[in-house]
Amino acid sequence: MDNLCELQEVFHEVFDDDTIVLKGTTTAAEVGGWDSLTHINLIVAIEKRFKIKFATAEIARLKNDDQNVGTLLGLISLKLER
């Protein structure tokens, strides 16, 4: 299973919505319920699933308007490579 599929499963669990289909361009505004609390729940779930850790500054950057699922995937891949 590639990282996108795995990430999609995490989204289904966190948002309790199996209809979410992720693309690299998907933003927080396009996923119903992606608020500041769910964002942290999502980060915690991703950390558990991929066995990685996000830095405080990275979590903050992921909240920026120019961020999307693509940048999140890029960050996950970078951490998995390390």
Add this chain to the structure above:
Amino acid sequence: MTVGSLEFLALLLLASALFSLVPTLRLRRAFLAVCSAGFLWTLIPNVASWIALAMFILSGYAVAKLLRKWPSLALLWAYLVILLAAFLVLKKYSFLGFFPVLLSIPITIVGLSYMLFRQIHVLVDSMQGEAKHLTLWDYCNYQLNLFTLSAGPIQRFQDFQQSWAQLTPIPVGLYELSKTWLRILIGVIKIAAIGAGFLFAYTKSYSRLIEIGSGHPTLFVVLPWFIALFYLYPLYIYANFSGYCDIVIGGAALLGISLPENFIKPYLSRNVIDFWTRFHRTLGFWIRDYLFTPLYKVVAEQDPATAKSYAFGCYFIAFILAGVWHGSTSNFAVYGLIHGFGASATKLWETYLVRTRGRPYLKEYLQIRWVRVVAIAVTLHFYAFSILFFPGPLDKCLAPIRILVRALKP
């Protein structure tokens, strides 16, 4: 010397003209460092304060370097406890009145609260490998930069590094330069004319209300003065602080530093959480990133399913700490408590709507025009109420409310 004073503006004009003539990056950095040191010189009153400032910054730098090499949560916490204890003493927090000797230490460091937040951010980011290439020279210039020394915006170290790497004037061409100076001029007008006018009217209204309140006034007599001070202080705060930010953001741009915006139409916020992304937003983001998120993340890691119900506790803790950070008297804790309540109420209302009407309805609801207008009005009045607890010690803040409550009694 204060930002917005004639001396500051004259020196800024001179410095920006000279700065554009400095040929190399190394010299421009030295030039900015000299300007910052000169500004600092006017604000630090004695040798003891210089020593305390040096210890504060050097210890932060040394621990950040250690954390970068040997990441350790225990070391971070041990240093934070010492740092916060030193901060409480240096800021002379009123509860330390039990130890009068601590309050009589002749040390004054302007901008210490902001330095503390920048220091904590660099420590955490260093430990997590996010503050790279940290040198003592860069760190001192980051912490003591004249444009962010005494108040907001709270710039992140990584953003400072980006500007510091080039340090060339940001406004290019006559049009951009004119716009920057116009912004600085608007900032001066906001502080010296608009803000000062609102503060004068507020002070007069406050004094009049206290004078009236010493007798047995009716509600009809009290209400106009209470309404006046209720609206005047938020207007003063906005004019004064956003004006200050206009001057420092514009001034910093002239000397090659890009500072983040600190105000985006804050009195059009639709709830307290939205408010802190618009009013002193760099503080709001700092609270979110370095207080709220780590707190809530610990809770969510334990039990993700029930974490949201504990979020309210995190809001209260984060906002009370942020409130206390504003000043050394108990009124600021009340100010933070009110905002913690406001943030929790916002989340509770959203949760209620999602549970009873579904998430798609929440999206529709947020787009209804009258709902938006009501939400903005409620948030504005909520903030105006909270800021009643800002101008001074708790007794002073409570006096107008007591007079109003007394007048309400038949």
